[in-house]
Amino acid sequence: MKNFANFVLVIALLTGYATADVLASVDTTELTWEELIGMIGGQEAISSLGLTTEDAAGELLESWVREQLILTAAAESNIASRPDIAALIEQTVNQIILEAYVTDFLGDVEVSLLEVENYLDVWGETYTLEYNIRHMLLPDEVLAHSILSRLNTGESFTTLATQFSVGPSAPTGGNLGWMTRGMASPEFMEAVCQLSTGEISGVVETPMGYHIIQLMEKAPLSSPLTAEQIIELATMELVSSRQETKLVDMLENLRENHVVNLWPERLLNHI
Numbered sequence: 001m002k003n004f005a006n007f008v009l010v011i012a013l014l015t016g017y018a019t020a021d022v023l024a025s026v027d028t029t030e031l032t033w034e035e036l037i038g039m040i041g042g043q044e045a046i047s048s049l050g051l052t053t054e055d056a057a058g059e060l061l062e063s064w065v066r067e068q069l070i071l072t073a074a075a076e077s078n079i080a081s082r083p084d085i086a087a088l089i090e091q092t093v094n095q096i097i098l099e100a101y102v103t104d105f106l107g108d109v110e111v112s113l114l115e116v117e118n119y120l121d122v123w124g125e126t127y128t129l130e131y132n133i134r135h136m137l138l139p140d141e142v143l144a145h146s147i148l149s150r151l152n153t154g155e156s157f158t159t160l161a162t163q164f165s166v167g168p169s170a171p172t173g174g175n176l177g178w179m180t181r182g183m184a185s186p187e188f189m190e191a192v193c194q195l196s197t198g199e200i201s202g203v204v205e206t207p208m209g210y211h212i213i214q215l216m217e218k219a220p221l222s223s224p225l226t227a228e229q230i231i232e233l234a235t236m237e238l239v240s241s242r243q244e245t246k247l248v249d250m251l252e253n254l255r256e257n258h259v260v261n262l263w264p265e266r267l268l269n270h271i
Contacts, residue, residue, distance in 0.1 A: 024061040026068040106243040126193040132217040134174040137167030144210035
């Protein structure tokens with residue numbers, strides 16, 4: 001009977017009947033059901049813990065107690081005030097705040113099904129193909145047009161990409177390999193999809209900078225997408241593109257209202 005009662009208690013905890021209960025404590029620090037749910041990532045994660053006995057539940061709580069005891073000792077040691085630790089804490093907090101703010105700022109961006117369907121009326125076929133491409137990412141429009149002129153007079157794409165591209169593919173001559181829709185911004189992929197095999201694009205502007213793209217090959221997808229998958233992918237692309245544009249606009253507005261200075265030569269002096 002005792003074992004059965006213990007089992008019922010564990011099930012009650014898992015199903016939320018003991019929502020207000022304190023599950024464990026160390027001195028005045030308490031672990032409640034709500035805090036446990038937050039720690040493991042939500043109510044839906046409870047089943048994956050496999051808590052069906054009091055021993056299993058006790059082991060889970062014991063792990064929290066051990067962690068809390070160490071945290072208490074760390075607090076008493078004042079380790080958080082150590083310069084290297086304080087710097088790490090500040091970096092982590094700043095990253096959390098940044099990500100939360102951007103997520104909130106972009107959270108209202110959406111596209112309608114009609115917009116997606118209209119987009120697919122034009123670009124739908126491009127979701128059935130894959131494209132082998134190389135490109136250059138250039139930070140300056142004037143430089144981009146200068147490089148394009150040199151390409152048009154017969155200079156090597158590989159050589160120019162290695163020398164001038166600021167993208168991570170520069171060491172390989174700009175080679176990006178095979179790409180499909182959804183692997184880059186819609187503006188970039190739309191430019192790719194309009195090229196014939198071997199053709200070099202004009203200067204393509206995206207929020208990342210200025211691109212020059214060459215299509216090497218294209219082929220049908222080995223595993224074609226369903227209609228539902230294509231709609232989902234196109235929706236994701238369009239939302240992502242609008243979010244990127246909104247974020248760039250926000251950053252431009254912020255720069256106008258703040259004093260921003262860059263001293264790259266000082267950085268180079270330390271290298």
